[in-house]
Amino acid sequence: MDLSSSRSIFGRSVGKLAPLAISLLFFLVLSALIPSTEAYDSLDPNGNITIKWDIMQWTPDGYVAVVTMFNFQQYRHIQAPGWTLGWTWAKKEVIWSMVGAQTTEQGDCSRFKGNTPHCCKKDPTVVDLLPGTPYNQQIANCCKGGVINSWVQDPANAASSFQVSVGAAGTTNKTVRVPKNFTLRAPGPGYTCGIAKIVKPTKFVTQDGRRTTQALMTWNVTCTYSQFLAQKTPTCCVSLSSFYNDTIVNCPTCTCGCQNNATQPGSCVEGDSPYLASAVNGAGKNSFTPLVQCTSHMCPIRVHWHVKLNYKEYWRVKIAITNFNYRMNYTQWNLVIQHPNLDNLTQLFSFNYKSLTPYGGINDTAMLWGVKYYNDLLMQAGPYGNVQSELLFKKDPSTFTFEKGWAFPRRIYFNGDNCVMPPPDSYPWLPNAASHLMSTSVMTLLTASAWLLIYYV
Template sequence: MEHLFSSSVRGSIAKLSTSTILLVFLLSCFTFTSTEAYDPLDPNGNITIKWDVISWTPDGYVAVVIMYNFQQYRHIQAPGWTLSWTWAKKEVIWNMMGSQTTEQGDCSKFKGNIPHCCKKDPTVVDLLPGTPYNQQIANCCKGGVISSWAQDPDTAIASFQVSVGRAGTSNKTVRVPKNFTLQAPGPGYTCGPAKVGKPSKFISADKRRITQALMTWNVTCTYSQFLAQKTPTCCVSLSSFYNNTIVGCPTCTCGCQSSKTGPGTCVNPDSPHLATVVSSPSKSDNTPLLQCTSHMCPIRVHWHVKVNYKEYWRVKVTITNFNFRMNYTQWNLVMQHPNFDNLTEAFSFNYKPLTPYDGLNDTGMLWGIKFYNDLLSQAGLYGNVQSELLFRKDASTFTFDKGWAFPRKIYFNGDNCVMPPPDSYPWLPNGSSRKFISLVSPTVTLMVSMIFFFA
């Protein structure tokens, strides 16, 4: 009897465990959010900080620090990068070129020569353009702005020189700094520990001599959109010539107008007090002042299927800025669509294919033409840029049916934009009467049925 009771209990627990696991799995599918530190469209993208010790001093060393932005489409815009770390011992910074620390710290223990910085955890920023030449080194003094690698690899680099004291004067006594933190300009980057590697080598200007660093360590920083901001920063709207429906951004994509704080702060563009609000002293901070919309996103990207030709089809792309306090310099757009392998022309944007995987060419990067539309102005009359894209048709894949003509993913300045749900896309007239059934409903129904079946 006891054996039968034990078996029955074990069977009930097993069924309960199965149903519990299924329930947890179901909930996790709809509630857990990834930090997205890995970007499938830029799998090798990161910012690498290389620290080269180039000479010894009586109490430390002189090093050149170089930041390489190996991200294909994510750049660092104004007010620029901020780099901080924690010294492993009691180091001080005697002097810097090409950058400066934001605080000097307590240097009262020093007599005579006063260090540039005595803080245990210094914070370094780039110098501004126009800095005197005797304070510059190569690739410095851009106000912290760094281009993305695909847009301009020559300006995707920043550097500065630092003279460190009380640090040791040999490879055995020098300790690498810890706890590197990169703000660009806000949060979002996570930096790993500094790793000592092979010394960097340098080729002389006449290319006849090679020298090398006395010691080198590297730090790798990766980006997570979830860490950068808790809400999305852009959304996508869709339309087409074959359907009168304009599919707008989902309501409250980036916030709601009823919110008391954060993304809910907005102003009506027709407000008579608009100029006063926009020019208020508080605009110096990075808090966005948005135009009131249903989606409350700073950026909206609109994809319009414009014309259908015999062998081609044309799309119009418009980027609209709804932020009254932000001008986007060196903006870029990344789009994923299977017909990008046959893009014929981008009429007023620069274009570059992104092919992180061999044999797959479905992603393109677009950005503005210098001195023409590389600046996306703040919200208002000039707060938009636009271009048209001409695609050649592939008879084996081309169709306007089932939303094929619309993009799969869109990124603005490296952040993933929220797409409308697929069942709301503009459909062909002969398919307009079909019932749109969300995939979420049958999935939930199936999972719940499985729970009750195993229970």
């Protein structure tokens, strides 16, 4: 067979396969564009927020239900100003009353005479009540201002509930219709909610533990998070230093924004400015818009990783988290770190620790957070706006090295947001002359110099 005939055979084969290939390509592109309800987070593949809707009793024109949001995410929590939950009614339902939450709008209730419903909107939006709400307006797990802690860090406070009395609805399991188009903002976008699925009724155990009751009807909604869908600008960055190199690698310039007082006056404030107090207590005092200290990176949060000491069988790292935001105290903060030596973490000082294994048996990811009543609150920018810890690692002779930036983390998350790392070619490399152990005096001097510079940058 000559080359021309071979080409013709291949040409006919490709021609027959072309429609199939085009169809397959179209399907893949379409699949990528359709939002998926599967977990988006590679470090927490099974993490989600599950909304459970339990009908507890029937009423003459509807039902009373308890709605609970369970945060099954290992490290991502919902911080102030809290969650906002929405949905679309399947029929012409109204909300007669609520306990533990409220809708943001009443809507048009003009068709009702006498008793007026709490909300008549086809697509209500619900928010949590604030702490300090009168006792008769509360139920269990309500009234936290929409704040829900993560499952690993604080499982006792990883849920939020409210009670809703629904009218103009079905009064039996066969006539009730589940709501549609659930949306969750926590506090901004990023969550995608699936459809409501009817499941086995939830069972409850009485306080004395001697009797079990169950809901009349239950449906679940699963919501998963994607930082890509959130379309957030970076909120944190990472800087690096080491005892074996006097180079300090700062956060990349303009990581979270740029200083531009010409077009955006007041976008940042100098830490030693005489106008600092007036800026902090100005018009945006009660908002959650960051007011950050003027830095080259303009991030509210910086995480600094310092390779501190080298021993014969161990090596030590110091971590410092600095808050540059004058309007935010970070409660229940946490870090998630990826590093290949985390499976040999020997000791941790002043932080809590939990190993995360998102890929099965690979132990290269850890979650760190503050000790309760000690450093679990990261104060706003200022002299107290930082927390620190040290990590002691045992060396694995088969993998350990200080060369080529191996001692620095691969990824760091703060409160679930991926922090911007410096480019790898800028890392403090191990000098040729430093291949042998440095003297203690030299290491101490470089360490002190690095931390002095970091403090003032």
